Amino acid sequence: MKKKRGGGGRVKGAGVGRVVKWNRKARVAYIQCLTGKGNLQAWRHTIGKSDVDECRKCRIYAETGKHVALVCAHGEDIGRR
Numbered sequence: 358m359k360k361k362r363g364g365g366g367r368v369k370g371a372g373v374g375r376v377v378k379w380n381r382k383a384r385v386a387y388i389q390c391l392t393g394k395g396n397l398q399a400w401r402h403t404i405g406k407s408d409v410d411e412c413r414k415c416r417i418y419a420e421t422g423k424h425v426a427l428v429c430a431h432g433e434d435i436g437r438r
Contacts, residue, residue: 390422
């Protein structure tokens with residue numbers, strides 16, 4: 358039987374206690390936006406997994422954590438697939 362991941366909620370960090378009460382999916386999305394690493398086109402372009410870094414929804418700006426969270430009108434639609 359697989360062992361469940363443990364200790365994820367006990368780590369102190371960028372959220373200083375607020376983030377640790379979120380579920381794992383919300384914490385992962387928050388950290389990916391904060392660091393700019395994860396399933397974002399700008400990061401995938403940097404590591405050579407994508408040819409372009411433009412946003413998959415608006416196709417205007419680079420798809421970074423800041424763009425998805427604050428600028429893009431389709432920000433809620435862009436997430437883990």
